[in-house]
Amino acid sequence: MQADYLDGNALAGPLAEIFAADVSAAVSRCAACGQTGPVASLRVYDRAPGLVARCPGCEEVVLRLVRSPDSAWLDLRGAVTLRIPLRDGTGPGGQR
Amino acid sequence: MTTFTRGFHGRRRGEDDRLPPGQYLAEDFPVLSAGPTPHVPLDRWEFTIDTEAGQTHRWTWQELTALPYEEPVVDIHCVTSWSKLGTTWRGVSLDVLFEDVESTADYALVYSYGGYTTNLPLDDLMDGKAWIAYRYDGEDLTPSHGGPARLLVPHLYFWKSAKWVHGIRLLTEDWPGFWETAGYHNYGDPWREQRYADD
Known part of the structure; x- marks a missing residue:
């Protein structure tokens, strides 16, 4: 039977409209069970x-x-955190 | 049993007159779902009305299906823009289920197996406007369409007709449900095209 859902890569396009970073590459932590x-x-x-x-x-x-x-309505209540990979901000040209 | 037809008022209206603004006519019955399909065994299924005073009214599957039923023929309108005309259901009117329920609440929060919720004014469930439906088009309601039973409240966008319905909580203050907290309209009248929160 065909699955009735897609994987999270399906979020990449819609979220690219909102965020500068690719959120589909982030790591999330579930607020309900803690799975990362x-x-x-x-x-x-x-x-x-x-x-x-x-x-x-x-x-x-x-x-x-x-x-x-x-508008975009984004609800992230179910995520404790999103760890979003960013380029090194401490090296040459970094902002820190 | 009472059989009647909604969507026809006096003389028969054409299909175009029965399509709310921004809707198109669907010949199939699209399946929409915000999560995995719950499979609830009938011997463990129950429907509950919880009042604002803390009283609980419960019906088992056998009790619900032993109540007088109606067979409404209604037009349904999904917020994703499809409408389906003349759908045939069998279900128990909420008027029957509320006969012995004492409440002064103005609001209802409908909740489903699987965690879905939707809110609407209690008045919109009364006076022949809503049913707990358990058959569609002459067959038992399939799980993909909300079986064993779903709310049917066809005068509002179909997200209000909660699939896999489990109960109704009566509230003195409005409590927005799953889609109503995520940008969709709190009431959802298709004839006023109340799709999103600010419509």
Whole structure:
């Protein structure tokens, strides 16, 4: 049977509209069960009025994204943190 | 049993008149879901109404399906822009379920197996406007369409017709549900095209 969800790479395009960094490459921590893993490993239910990304461990909602004509609604309550990889800010040309 | 048809008022209206603004006609029945499909065994299924005073009214599957039912034929309108006309259901009117419920609450929060919620004014569940539906098009309601039972409240966008319905909590203050807290309209009248929060 075909899965009724996509992997978290499906978030890359919609989130690229909001964030400068690639959030699908980030590591999230589930607020419900504490499981840590790449955003790309979340289960994304896209056949819905918005995108609903769920933890692969406990199936609780980690992230929701609704795009109206003039706004994006982003709910990250289900994520304790997002660890977002950034280029080295301490080396030559760094801002720190 | 009562059979009646919504969507026809007096003389028969054309399909175009029955499509709210911004909607297109779907011939199939798209399946939308915000999560995995719950599979609830009927011997453990129950439907609950919790009042603001702390009273709980419960129905088992056998009790629910033994109640007088109706077979509404209704047009349904999904916020993702498809509409389906003349859908046939079987279910118990919320008027029947609320017969012995004492409440002065103005708001209802509907909750489902699987964790989904949606809110609406209690008035929108009463007076023949809403059902707990357990058959669709002559067959038992399939899990993908919300079976064993879903709320059917067709005068609002279909996200209000919660699949896998488990209960209704009566509240004195409005409590926005799953999509209502994520940018969708708090009420969701398709004829006023209330899709998003500011519509």
